[in-house]
Amino acid sequence: MIKVASYNMHKGIGADRRRNPERILDVLREIDADVVALQEADRRFGARTGVIPPHLLEDHSDWKHVAVGLRATSMGWHGNALLVRKNATVVGCEAIHLPALEPRGAVTADIAIGDVVLRVVGMHLDLSGLWRRRQAAAILAHVTHRDSIHPTVLMGDLNEWSAAAGCLRDFGRDYQVAGTGASFHARRPIARLDRIMASRDLRVVECGVHASAAARKASDHLPIWAMLDVIPPSGVDVADA
Numbered sequence: 001m002i003k004v005a006s007y008n009m010h011k012g013i014g015a016d017r018r019r020n021p022e023r024i025l026d027v028l029r030e031i032d033a034d035v036v037a038l039q040e041a042d043r044r045f046g047a048r049t050g051v052i053p054p055h056l057l058e059d060h061s062d063w064k065h066v067a068v069g070l071r072a073t074s075m076g077w078h079g080n081a082l083l084v085r086k087n088a089t090v091v092g093c094e095a096i097h098l099p100a101l102e103p104r105g106a107v108t109a110d111i112a113i114g115d116v117v118l119r120v121v122g123m124h125l126d127l128s129g130l131w132r133r134r135q136a137a138a139i140l141a142h143v144t145h146r147d148s149i150h151p152t153v154l155m156g157d158l159n160e161w162s163a164a165a166g167c168l169r170d171f172g173r174d175y176q177v178a179g180t181g182a183s184f185h186a187r188r189p190i191a192r193l194d195r196i197m198a199s200r201d202l203r204v205v206e207c208g209v210h211a212s213a214a215a216r217k218a219s220d221h222l223p224i225w226a227m228l229d230v231i232p233p234s235g236v237d238v239a240d241a
Contacts, residue, residue, distance in 0.1 A: 001205060001227050001228060001229045002034050002035065002113055002116065002118060002227070002228045002229075002230075003031075003032070003033040003034050003035075003225060003226070003227050003228075004033055004034065004035045004036070004037075004120070004153055004155060004196060004225065004226055004228060005028075005031050005033035005035070005036045005037070005155075005210070005223050005224065005225040005226075006036070006037045006038075006039075006122070006155035006156055006157070006194050006195070006196055006223065006224050006225075007024075007027070007028070007036060007037070007038055007039070007194075007219070007221065007223035007224075008038075008039040008040055008124070008156075008157045008184075008193075008194060008219060008220075008221035009024045009038055009039065009040055009041060009051065009218070009219050009221075010040050010219040010220045010221065011040045011041075011042075011043060011044070011051050011079075012024055012051040012052070012218075012219075013219070013220075014217050014218045014219060015186065015187065015216065015217050015218075015220075016217070019051070021051050021052040021053065021056060022056065023214065023217065023218040024051075024052060024218055024219070025052065025056060025057075025060060025061055026214050026218070027210070027212070027214050027215045027218050027219075027223060028061070028063070028083070028223075029061070029062075030210065030212055030214060030215070031210050031223055031225055032062075033225055034084070034085050034088070034113055035082065035083070035084050035085075035088075035111060035113075035118065035120055035153075036063065036082070036083040036084075037080070037081075037082055037107075037120065037121075037122030037123075037155045037156050038075075038076065038079075038080070038081040038082070038083065038122070039079055039080055039122070039123075039124040039156055039157045040079045040124070041075045041076050041079055041080070041081035042074045042075055042076055042078075042079045042081070044079070047071065047072075047073050047074075048071055048073070048074045048079075049073040049074065050065075050073060050074055050075030050076075050081070051075070052075065057083075062085060062086060063083040063084060063085060063086065064083070064084060064085075064086050065081055065082065065083055066081070066082040066083070066084060066090050066093045066107070066109045066111075067090075067093065068080075068081070068082065068093045068094065068095050068107040068108075068109065070095055076107055076122075077095035077096075077105045077106075077107050078103050078104055078105035078124070079124060080105060080106055080107045080122045080123060080124055080156065081107065081122070082107055082109050082120060082122050084109075084111050084113075085113070088111050088112060088113050089111070089112040090109055090110070090111055090112075091109075091110040091111065091112055091117060092109065092110045093107070093108065093109035093110070094107075094108060094109075095107055096108055096121070096138070096139060096142050097138075098123075098134075098135045098138050098139070099131065099134045099135060099138060100126055100131055100135065101126070101128070101131060102126070104124065104125065104126055104131075104135060106121055106122060106123040106124075106135075106139055106156070107121070107122050107123075108120065108121045108122075108142070108143070110148075110150060116151065116230055117150045117151075118150060118151055118152075118153065119143070119146075119150040119151065119152040119153070120152075120153055120155070121139060121143065121152070121153070121154045121155070121156075122155060122156050123135070123139060123154065123155075123156035123157075123158070124156050124157045124159075125156070125157070125158050125159050125160070125167060126159065127159055129160075129166050129167075132158065132159060132160060132166060132167040133166060133167050133170060135167070136167035136170040136171055137170065139154065140170065140171070140174070151198075151199055151201045151202045151228075151230055152175075152198070152199040152202075153196065153197065153198050153199070153202065153226075153228065154171065154175060154195075154196075154197040154198075155194075155195065155196040155197065155224075156194070156195070157193055157194050157221065158193060158194070158195050159193055160193065160195070161191055161193070163192070168195070171195075171197050172197075174199065174200070175197035175198060175199055175200075176197065176198050176199075176200065176202075176204060177195060177196075177197050178195070178196040178197070178198065178204045178207040178224075178226045179207060180192070180194070180195070180196060180207045180208055180209055180224040180225070180226065181208060181209040181224070182209065183209050183221050183222040183223070183224050184220065184221050184222070185220055185221075186215065186216050186218075186219060186220050186221055186222050187216060189209065189211070189222055193221070194221060194222075194223075194224045195224070196224055196225075196226045198226070198228055200231075201230065201231050201233075202228045202229065202230060202231065203228065203229040203230075203231050204226055204227070204228060205226075205227040205228065205229050206226070206227040207224070207225060207226035207227065208224070208225060209222050209223070209224050209225075210222060210223045210224070210225055
């Protein structure tokens with residue numbers, strides 16, 4: 001099984017309004033996921049430098065970042081970043097340009113974990129419902145028209161307050177939405193803004209919101225997670241899969 005997580009890290013600014021990337025890594029260690037989609041991982045202005053210094057990842061974590069950044073000092077693209085285990089192999093990665101009034105984007109990577117190649121998309125969608133649906137359509141089209149097909153997980157901050165409408169309805173045609181629970185606001189979570197969505201060839205074995213004391217302090221969102229299992233193709237014996 002593969003554990004994935006999504007975390008809007010709010011540029012490392014916690015409940016005390018202080019920027020502390022070490023706290024973000026502490027929370028990620030608690031979750032201990034194989035693949036993590038981060039939102040707001042880069043500063044918004046100037047060179048858009050990554051909030052988590054490279055040496056912290058290299059020397060004090062089990063993850064490496066996927067090099068989707070189009071700026072030299074950025075960890076991701078428009079704040080979206082992917083972290084994977086250091087022993088995982090990144091088969092390919094790219095940034096996805098999204099239609100938007102304000103800067104928005106998504107990132108994708110094919111990641112070899114053991115015998116499985118998992119396609120991951122990380123996203124942070126618009127505040128406007130109309131633009132969210134346009135962005136969802138762009139992401140779905142991008143994944144659909146890839147040359148190869150792999151089990152796929154889409155995750156991130158969708159900014160979608162409705163339970164089964166808007167962009168969630170669009171994603172739900174081809175993807176199952178994990179019932180992770182409310183993740184915003186971290187101090188008193190009432191909204192399911194953060195979502196994990198898996199293709200039909202994946203089974204969501206378990207999922208939830210990581211609501212530790214550290215997570216409640218580190219960002220304004222709580223991270224979400226899911227344990228995924230690959231469903232063998234029809235006709236393949238489970239013992240041989």
